[in-house]
Amino acid sequence: MARKLDDVLERMGDCDSLAQLEAAVVDLRDRYDVEHLVYHCVKAGGEQWAALTYSKRWVDIYVERDFQTIDPVVLSCFRRFTPVDWKRLNWSGRPARMLLAESIAHGLGNQGYSLPIRGPAGQFALFTVNNKAGDDSWARFTRAHMDDLLLAAHYVNERALAIEGAGGEGAPSLSPRERDALTMLAAGRSRAQAAERLKISEHTLRVYIESARHKLGALNTTHAVANALARGLIGL
Structure with a gap:
């Protein structure tokens, strides 16, 4: 992992309050030099919590106008893993165009990438990166x-659940490296790409994958990845 990410993830591991985790999210936003970074969690019982860099005014407007019911980002993320x-979503309807115009007027960028995360006991979260950029520049950023x-999305979600005491009873405990390995595979990376990204050998990667597979009671690697996603042990 890049040094900038290593530093923030190490700091996240020391967070023991939601306020500290929010400060780490702000730090992550600054290190990647993007307009905004957002983590928004909805528990099964409806309780919500967020660590974000949007203005309070925009958050208040979004909640007051119930924009989540028309937001193409939220609606799409509920249906997929x-x-x-954002650019690939349908913004042609009048409510969606109004929402987009309002968001930009309140300091959001024109580009966004959101990652849905499903956790234990019905928990659902979104991790969003938002920026002001042209299409080519944004494509280069997302590739890089x-x-x-x-990985950051997974770490933020895991730490938020730990702080809130919502890790889920009976869920198998995967090590950070086991989760990293499965996350890379879930994102479509080959074993060679995953090993290179995590700066470990393919042999070491295989050890982590096999260890995770046994803990999850999975028949093969594909089953392990699907199992980990379904249990909310990794985010994608």
Whole structure:
């Protein structure tokens, strides 16, 4: 992992309050030099919590106008496990265009990438990177940094659940490296690419994958990845 990510993840591991985790999210935003970074969690019982860099005014407007019911990003993420590029969504309807115009007027960028995360006991979360950039520049950014941000999304979610005491009873405990390995495979990386990204040998990667597979009671690697996603042990 890049040094900038290593530093923030190490800091996240020491967070024992949501306020400290929010400060780490702000630090991550600054290190990647993007406009905004958002983690928003909804528990099964409806309780919500967020660590974000949006203005309070925009958050208040979004909640007051119930924008989540028309937001193409939220609606799309509820239906899938894979990351959502905002530019690929349908913004042609009048409510969606109004929402987009309002968001930009309140300091959001025109580009966004959101990662849905499903956790234990019905927990659902979104990890979003938002920026002001042209299409070509944004494509270069996502190619260069999306692996980092996939891992960061998982770490933020895991730490938030730990702080809130919502880790889920009976869920198998995977080590950070086991989760990293499965996250890379879930994102479509080959074993060679995953090993290179995590700066470990393919042999070491194989050890982590096999260890995770046994803990999850999975028949093979594909089953292990699917199992980990379904249990919310990794985010994608």
